[in-house]
Amino acid sequence: MFWASWGQILVCAALLPAMTRAESESVGDRIDHYVRAEMERQKIPGVAVSVVSNGVVIKAAGYGLANVEHGVPVKPETIFQSGSLGKQFTAAAVMLLVEDGTMALSDSITKFLPNAPESWRPITVYSLLTHTSGIPEYTQGAIDLRRDYTEDELSRFAFGLKLEFAAGARWNYSNTGYVLLGILIRKASGRFYGDILSERVFGPLGMKTARIISEEDIVPNRASGYRLVKGELKNQEWVAPILNTTADGSLYFSVLDLIAWDKGLSAEAVLKPESWVKVFEPAKLNSGKTYPYGFGWSVDEEFGQKSQQHGGSWQGFQTFISRYLGDALTIIVLANLAEAKPDKFVEGIAAIMNPKLTKPEPTPIPDGEPRVTARLKSLLSATAEGRLAPEEFAYLRAGLFPEGAKRYAQLLHGLSEPSRVDLVERRELGDDRVYTYEVVYADKKISVRLGLAPDDKISMFAIQPK
Secondary structure, rough: OEEOOOOOOOOOOHHOOOOOOHHHHHHHHHHHHHHHHHHHHOOEEEEEEEEOOEEEEEEEEEEEEEEEEEEEOOOOOOOOHHHHHHHHHHHHHHHHHHHOOOOOOEHHHHHHHHHHOOHHHHOHHHHHHEEEEOOOOOOOOOOOOOOOHHHHHHHHHHOOOOOOOOOOOOOOOOOHHHHHHHHHHHHHOOOOOOHHHHHHHHHHOOOOOOOOOOOOOOOOOOOOOOEEEEEEEOOEEEEEEEEEHHOOOEEEOOHHHHHHHHHHHHHOOOHHHHHHHHOOOEEEOOOOOOEEEEEEEEEEEEEEEEEEEEEEEOOOEEEEEEOOOOOOEEEEEEEEEEEOOHHHHHHHHHHHHHHHHHHOOOOOOOOOOOOHHHHHHHHHHHHHHHOOHHHOOOOOHHHHHHHHHHHHHHHHOOOOOOHHHHHEEEEEEEEEEEEEEEEOOOOOOOEEEEEEOOOOOOOEEEEOOO
16 A cells, blocks of 8 residues: 555555455546546635545545645645644543543533633533533634734633523534633643643554644645635735634644544544543533534434534635544545635545435425424515614624625625525424525525524524525
8 A cells, every 4th residue: 555646546445345446446536536626616726635434545635736826736745724623632632631530521610710700610621522611702803813812811801701501501613612621621731732632642643743733833744725805816814823722723734644533533542432432422401402513523413324523614724524434434625725615525525435425405395384484584585685683693693793694695685585495404403493495596596594492583594505
């Protein structure tokens, strides 16, 4: 087995009992063609992909450019920023300390942060890991991303945020919670979380180039991040160096590092088996219901099998890992464009690997709640006319207003009434009901997700062009 040149497959067909060499090469070629076509469609400078099937690396390849200015191609060794895909490593560091007896999942975080408000006492380490703490986001315009903060300053800043709900009452993604986990790790162990990862995770698993982001170090094979501004490619925006070391997703790694990580996950390495069980358990809410998120992982069921997934987005990079447990299939995609959608690559590659993993086209289902659909239509009209009322969105964060509402208004501006509004999915997520609609206008089609809390207040509202 050896690493092929840029853009080619890893030659390992001899190790695949269920696939002849010719079939393996055919699969590799199809993946290559799909990735290049999707890159062109999404206008992404560079992508790295790995595919692992039954423990065998089918693909480890780079496509396009890691650095556009210097014309440097992406290779399997190319280093990308993790974004929130790094949260699963923070969770592993926490579980190492739990196994050491240094902290417990049930510990109130005020044990380690005694200056936290009294209202934070019910918030536990478990609450932070599962995004059920109620602590708001710090990234939505609340802090200056171009200023270095100490950990104590970040803690004090978080203490000043108004809790969104009682701990365990709901699920709402919180980068702030994972920043605090990194601070808790230092308070409990006396060590920086990155040092613990380097010594007890990256080293033992053979993740040779995984590390915390550094602005000043020489990092071989480091990719540049990009964004689109009015269709023109621009460099990533600058972020203060210390804010690129926090535990909410500040890692460098390559697809080779993540192949080693996936191998460790399959072998239940680094942590005890019972710890891995906890990592992948759905979050428990106060109501007794569960939410399909573990410790730094989305945990759900797709195509009749368990899946473990997570993505990341930060500073001109997008990342995604998806593990289909029934098929023993792992797909990893790293991209260097802020607007990239790596999950689309994962969907296409999964279908190539196994046609049964092809994502079906949405089809209408019986609509047993016409009042909800009527409410959606009213929301779409208000969106197009710029009349969305913030008081209707009690459980949504400030990100929807004003920027999100403006963006949605531009998307729907000038459209007449939709010709069709089809309900294509209804599911429960924790205590909420989430409805997915396909909405057809004369010359545009959109997908809309609408979530309603038990009190019928809106908990999710997302519009995506088709």
